[in-house]
Amino acid sequence: MSGYICFLLAIVTSFVPDAIVLPRPRAPWRRGIRALGIHCLSVTSLFSLTLLCTARPAFASLVAVALVALLSVVSNAKFASLREPFVFTDLSLFSQLFRHPRLYLPFLSATDVIAMLVGTGLFVGVFLANSELPGMPAIALLAVSAACLAGCMMLSAALPLTLDPSNDQQHHGFFAVFVAYLLNGLRPSVVRNFRAALLTGPYSRQAAPAKRPDVILIQSESFFDARRLGDSVHPELLQHFDAAQRSALQYGELRVPAWGANTMRTEFAVLTGLPESMLGLARFYPYAFIRRPCASLAGWFRRAAYRTVAVHPYYADFFGRNRTLPLMHFERFLDIRHFADAKRAGPYISDAAVANAILAELEAAASEPAFIMAMTMENHGPLHLEQVTPGEGAQYHTRGDGTPWNDLTAYLRHLAAADAMIGRLMEALRARERGTILCFYGDHVPALPKVFEALGGLQTHSDYFIWSSDSRQNPAPVRKDIYAAELGQELIGHIPQEENARPQEQTISTN
Numbered sequence: 001m002s003g004y005i006c007f008l009l010a011i012v013t014s015f016v017p018d019a020i021v022l023p024r025p026r027a028p029w030r031r032g033i034r035a036l037g038i039h040c041l042s043v044t045s046l047f048s049l050t051l052l053c054t055a056r057p058a059f060a061s062l063v064a065v066a067l068v069a070l071l072s073v074v075s076n077a078k079f080a081s082l083r084e085p086f087v088f089t090d091l092s093l094f095s096q097l098f099r100h101p102r103l104y105l106p107f108l109s110a111t112d113v114i115a116m117l118v119g120t121g122l123f124v125g126v127f128l129a130n131s132e133l134p135g136m137p138a139i140a141l142l143a144v145s146a147a148c149l150a151g152c153m154m155l156s157a158a159l160p161l162t163l164d165p166s167n168d169q170q171h172h173g174f175f176a177v178f179v180a181y182l183l184n185g186l187r188p189s190v191v192r193n194f195r196a197a198l199l200t201g202p203y204s205r206q207a208a209p210a211k212r213p214d215v216i217l218i219q220s221e222s223f224f225d226a227r228r229l230g231d232s233v234h235p236e237l238l239q240h241f242d243a244a245q246r247s248a249l250q251y252g253e254l255r256v257p258a259w260g261a262n263t264m265r266t267e268f269a270v271l272t273g274l275p276e277s278m279l280g281l282a283r284f285y286p287y288a289f290i291r292r293p294c295a296s297l298a299g300w301f302r303r304a305a306y307r308t309v310a311v312h313p314y315y316a317d318f319f320g321r322n323r324t325l326p327l328m329h330f331e332r333f334l335d336i337r338h339f340a341d342a343k344r345a346g347p348y349i350s351d352a353a354v355a356n357a358i359l360a361e362l363e364a365a366a367s368e369p370a371f372i373m374a375m376t377m378e379n380h381g382p383l384h385l386e387q388v389t390p391g392e393g394a395q396y397h398t399r400g401d402g403t404p405w406n407d408l409t410a411y412l413r414h415l416a417a418a419d420a421m422i423g424r425l426m427e428a429l430r431a432r433e434r435g436t437i438l439c440f441y442g443d444h445v446p447a448l449p450k451v452f453e454a455l456g457g458l459q460t461h462s463d464y465f466i467w468s469s470d471s472r473q474n475p476a477p478v479r480k481d482i483y484a485a486e487l488g489q490e491l492i493g494h495i496p497q498e499e500n501a502r503p504q505e506q507t508i509s510t511n
Helices: 003-013 033-054 055-081 088-097 110-129 140-160 165-172 173-187 188-199 234-245 264-271 281-284 296-304 318-327 352-365 406-432 449-454 484-493
Strands: 214-220 251-254 309-310 332-334 370-375 434-442 462-468
Touching: 003 033, 003 251, 003 296, 033 055, 033 140, 033 173, 055 173, 055 449, 055 484, 088 281, 088 406, 140 173, 173 281, 188 281, 188 296, 214 264, 214 352, 214 406, 234 406, 251 484, 264 296, 264 484, 281 309, 281 370, 296 309, 296 318, 296 370, 296 484, 309 352, 318 332, 352 406, 406 449, 434 484
Parallel strands: 214 370, 214 434, 309 332, 309 370
Antiparallel strands: 251 462, 434 462
């Protein structure tokens, strides 16, 4: 088969996997010229580079189409679980697929795995069957690939994007949007704008607190008030959470920039006070763009002479926290190594063990105030891998056993553990001499699309409360629904500030 025919087949066939992704894009002939140009030029570049390396035109055609197909399969798996297509920053998490396979591989369906295996076999077969063509014009192929890349960069910059991956994909096609996000995300302006946003965030200034209570900020994995799912969930499931809300300074629903996963997006929003609208393409994986010290909630407390401690009972390099948290002014980071002998709940460290670590840190810092942020792991999925005993669900809901109710049972079991953690901390904090403010929130709702579908409503908001151990400070709880980026500012607002104290510019190195 001639190289020209193979090339044309690659261009035409590459639109097939692009057409089956979710949510469905509009037909190619209904897309704009820029989107079609990005798609075709990207496939041309892939074909040219592969042909240059192998001198096998049929194999080069297969490689170009197979890459689009592979990305489409992965995107559909992600969308089915997390309601978001595959985006360019997911490539930076590729290494975590092998270090933490339990968090990713179970979301691939049997159909996805079979398709990948068939594709791999076809890949090898075509390579062996396709003979090399002599006299490949290396310089011409390199020039074509470079020209296509340049064209893609210009078209990507001009493509009208909303930065809502689902919306952009429906309008422009999956592969064109993936390439456009990737090329635009590599522009130096993305990093510059991101750094500028960090330096002008709400924690780039400070006011001196008149009192310095201990402050505990807990990001509870997949926490939300599951009783919003309906009467089938037992109303007494969250007794301590209810008690905390009744005596809270403030509580309500929390609008978070993540659904089912991507904890770091909510975590970043809370720690920096920056909404997604200020982040550009960095919104999908903001931690990947933090390379210098930056303004943060932890930095605000550190400048007020607080000890700042992060607690996360998982591997320190997950989401690059071992690199980013020090840049966000945490002095100590207790990762999974700190919990070597701690109790587990399923595959992860229990919320009870995290509560123990928090209380131990408070005692260690008895002579000075502490700001402790804990990110729990107990209720992290995949929930369908959890073991559920027959009849266990009756403790939490009235739906019985089977699919998808076993997943709901596993989730509610861990939700009850998070509630017990709240009760344990509130009791311990009331008994301490130093006053303490406890802020508790969910990073996102769980990845339970089938449960939400069966119960008739998609949930998107988590919940939060801000509570003080000093009952005199809690005259009447205020219900206030807020965005995740506003939570830290609301928290600071409940710490008395010195009168006549002027905000001071934060001194942060930008070098």
